Amino acid sequence: MDLKLPDIGEGVAEGEILKWLVNAGDKVSEEQPLVEVMTDKVNVQIPSPWTGKVSRILAKEGDIVKVGQVIISIDSEGGSPAPTSAPAKTGAPQASLQQPQVSPPPQVRTGAESVLATPATRRMAREMGVDITRVRGSGPGGRITEDDVKRAAGQGAGTQATTVTVSMANASEERVPLRGLRKIVAERMSRSIHTTAQVTHVDEADMTELVALRESLKAEGERRGVKLTYLPLIVKAVIPALKEFPYVNASLDEQAGELVLKKSYNIGIATDTENGLVVPVVKDADKKDVFQIAAEIQQLAAKARAGQLTLDEVHGSTFTITNQGSVGGLFATPIINYPESAILGTHKIAKRPVVRDGRIEARDVMFLSLSFDHRILDGAYAARFVNKVMSVVQDATQLRAATQ
DSSP states (O other): OEEEOOOOSTTOOEEEEEEESSOTTOEEOTTOEEEEEEOSSOEEEEEOSSOEEEEEEOSOTTOEEETTOEEEEEEETTOOOOOSEEOOSTTOOOEEEEOOSOOOOOOOOOTGGGSOBOHHHHHHHHHTTBOGGGOOOOSGGGOBOHHHHHHHHHHTTTBOSSOOOOOOSSTTOOOOOOOHHHHHHHHHHHHHHHHSOEEEEEEEEEOHHHHHHHHHHHHHHHHTTOOOOHHHHHHHHHHHHHHHSGGGSEEEETTTTEEEEOSSOOEEEEEEETTEEEOOEETTGGGSOHHHHHHHHHHHHHHHHTTOOOTGGGSOOSEEEEEOTTTOOSOOOOOOOTTBSEEEEEOOOEEEEEEETTEEEEEEEEEEEEEEETTTOOHHHHHHHHHHHHHHHHOHHHHHHHTO
16 A cells, blocks of 8 residues: 655645654554654654555655655555545544555665654765764754764764765865755745835834833743743734734735735744744734743744644744844844735844933833835835834833733
8 A cells, every 4th residue: 555645735735754753664553653744834744544564665764755646655454455545643634545656666764764863964974974873862852963963073973984075066165955944944935035025114112111011020920830031022012003004914815816804813933943944823812811922932932943843833824023132133124924914023122222301211122123015015004013013012001901
C-alpha cells in the first residue's frame, strides 16, 4: 500500500520531508506517526493509516514533495486491498491512498539520517567533516543546531581526518541551499512585496503609562504563573483602534474585487525562531484579558521554537504585530503578512526627553511603524489608526479599560 503526501488544506501544494520517524523494515501500527513534514504553514506529522511493515521509503529527508506524491510503501497485515482514503488522527491531514506509480529501490536510512537536525545542519556537518551521530544537540527536543556542529568541529569531537569540502564559487563565498523555513519565508516576503503597494507610517508613542501599568500588574501575572511582557498590553491596546478603523483589520479579495472587513480580531505574533520567522495567532484577542493573552503568547512562542505549532495555530490572523524591542534599533519597515492589509512594528522602549506642559521630562518612548497596503488604506487613514493606538497607550484610563 502506498501512502501519498496528503492534501492538508490551506492552499498547501508541497512540503519538505524533515524527519522520517520509521525505517524500511520497521513494523508500524495504525495511527503511528511516520514522518515530519514542513509545509509553508507549519510542521505536521503524518500518521500511518494501517498496521503493517514499512517496505519502502520513497522520499529522502530534505526532499521537496508535491501533494499526491507517494512517500512511503507499507505492507499491511492481512494483505487487504488499499482503500481510497484513510483518516488521520487528531486533526492530522487525511491521506489519499492509491496504487503505486513509481518503483524506486528501497530507501535505507543511515545513522546520520536518524538524528534530529535540519537539512542545512546536516549539510554543514558533512562539509565540516563532523560525524553528526556523535554530536549532542542543544536545541528543542535534542535537535542538533548549527552551533552544535561548529562546536564539535572546533573541539574535534566526532570529526574525521579528511579534507573538508565546502560548496564555494571561489575562496571568498559559500553557497548554502535555500531550503526549509528560510525558503518559505523568502517566498512569503517576495509575494507580499510584489503583490501589495506597501507604505510605512512611523510615529513615536509615549509609553510611560503602559510601562507603569505593566509594573502594577507584574505581581498578579506571577501569581498566575505568567510572565507579563509589554506585548500583551500592546495587543489589547490595538483592539480599540482596529474596531474604530476596520480597514486595518481587512484584506483584499482581488478575484472578487472586494474588500473583506474582518469581524474577528485574530492577532498574528511574528516570532523569531532558530530556523526562521513564523506567525502564530492569538484568536479572538478582544475576548481575552491581558493575562490570558500573555499566557497564550508564551505557549505559542515555545511551540514555534520547538517546531510544534499546529495548522490551526498559524491560520486565520487578521492583523499582525512584530515586536523587535528586545533586539534593538529605532524602528524598521516591516513587510505585511499577506493577505492582511497592515502590520504594526513595535520597537524598544527608551527614556527620551519629552516636552509636556512647557517642561522637559524624561519619558518612556517607543517608535511605532505601521506598514500598510496602499490599495486598501490611504495614508491619512493609516495615520489616524496609529494616532488611536497612541491615544490608548498614553492615557491611563483608556489603557486600563482596553486591557481588561
